[in-house]
Amino acid sequence: MVAPSELEHAMEKMMLTFHKFAGEKNYMNREDLQKLLESEFxxxxxxxxxxxxxxxxxxxxxxxxxxxxxxxxxxxLIAGLLCACDDYYVKHMKP
Amino acid sequence: MVAPSELEHAMEKMMLTFHKFAGEKNYMNREDLQKLLESEFxxxxxxxxxxxxxxxxxxxxxxxxxxxxxxxxxxxLIAGLLCACDDYYVKHMKP
Structure with missing residues (x-):
């Protein structure tokens, strides 16, 4: 078994974060979403x-x-936030 | 300045991986994509x-x-791969 790449590891983190706040359900309710936003953003x-x-x-x-x-x-949500970050990165930070 | 959360860190990794393979351009050509896939997937x-x-x-x-x-x-591409992973995770791995 090959060790996951850094990108695969990041994708796994993204997936598991959802399930951490969704709990046994396969969705988040408003309270779960608030906890995720307060914790992660x-x-x-x-x-x-x-x-x-x-x-x-x-x-x-x-x-x-x-x-x-x-x-x-x-x-x-992640896509929206990340595309905004990318726009900022390209305009202000990319070497 | 607050340290980035694990999810923000994962999102940053995702963004920077694109730019690592895009180089100075803001897009990847076929060769860049092949290198990314071979390296990360x-x-x-x-x-x-x-x-x-x-x-x-x-x-x-x-x-x-x-x-x-x-x-x-x-x-x-990331979304497609990750949604497939999530489907598998929910069916076969979620506690």
Missing amino acids: SEFLKNQNDPLTVDKIMKDLDDCRDGRVTFHSYFS | SEFLKNQNDPLTVDKIMKDLDDCRDGRVTFHSYFS
Whole structure:
């Protein structure tokens, strides 16, 4: 068995983080999402300076309006944040 | 400055891996993609048992047909692989 690459390791971390907050369920409810955001994106959350940030993100991710954030929806959150980071990186940091 | 969370660190790794193979360009060409796949997904590549795997992935990701894989396209590759991993994890490994 070959050791996972750094990218595979990062992908595994991303997947397991979802399941850490989803618990036995295969989705996150609003409370789970809040805990994930506070734990993993605390600076991002603080910088929004908006007490409704979690609710706004929940509304974005809860596309079936059933109070559930699936892995696919969670991944679209990651995609949105990461594409914003990449734009910033390319403009201001890339050598 | 707060230390990045594990998830933020994983996201950074994902972004920097793209730029490592894209080099000064903000896209990967076929050769860059092949190097990334061989370096970061060597087991996945071997398991496909198909010499055309790189070309098939390139065709999937090169949505503008300009021989370029953008960060967004690269991210859709990661999304596809990770959603497949998640399906497997939920069915066979989740406690």
